[in-house]
Amino acid sequence: MSEPTRPLGADLARIAVFAALIVVLGTVTIPMPSGVPVTAQTLGVMLAGLVLGPRRAPLAVLVVLALAAVGLPVLAGGRGGLGVFLGPTTGYLVGWIAGSIVVGVIAHHRVFAWWRAALGALVGGIVVVYLFGIPVQALVTGVPIGPTALSSAMFLPGDLLKAAAATMLAVALRRAYPRAFPGRSHASYAS
Known part of the structure; x- marks a missing residue:
């Protein structure tokens, strides 16, 4: 069974809303000596994957990155x-694209369930983003990958909190407004 089609305008609006959410979540930052600030933008990336699914979530991320590329703050x-x-x-930004896809694939495999949402947020929103981010950070800064990975561990507690928050928000939204999510059946929900 294929995913039900929805008007193009509705998809574009949802993508724009999540792009805006990612931008807004970056307004509060904590600079770090590593050059990679603490921000809530990965929460937006996780939420995009959880709500929009693997096809539309990377489009929201790409909108943000395109806006950044043309010079918008x-x-x-x-x-x-x-x-x-x-x-x-740079690697973390690229990781957002792949991460949002992985979040969506895991969360929307078969029937959306809270544990799939949590697993997707953890694997896609943290592991995948780190897999892209840490090697590029090491390359750009000239610091070996081991120490770079170790210094990135300071982000893990905050990222775990963001994954938990994304899961709770997505589950609540799914219960309140299931039509916001892609899927074969908006009536089905696994607890």
Whole structure:
């Protein structure tokens, strides 16, 4: 069975809303010595994957990255321009695309369930993003990958909290407004 079609305008609006959410979640940042700030933008990436699914979530992320590329201050700390794609956060930004896809694939496999949402947020929103981010950060900063990975561990507690928050928000939204989610049947929900 294929996913039900919805008007193009509705999809574009949902993608735009999640792109805006990712931008807004980057307005509060905590600079770190590693050059990678603490921000809530990954919460937005996780939520995009959980709510929009694997096809539409990366489009929301790509909108944010395209806006950054043309110079709009949409990334953490009001950063924008092509230079942000040459710094230590580059891998994390690319990881957002892959991460949002993985979050969506895991969460929307078969019937949406809270545990799939949590697993998707953990694997896609943390592991995948780190797999892209840490090696690029090490390359850009010239610090070996081991110490870079170790220094990135300071982000883990916050990312675990973001994954929990994303899961709770997505489950609540799914119960309140199931039509916001892709899927074969909006009436089905596994607890």
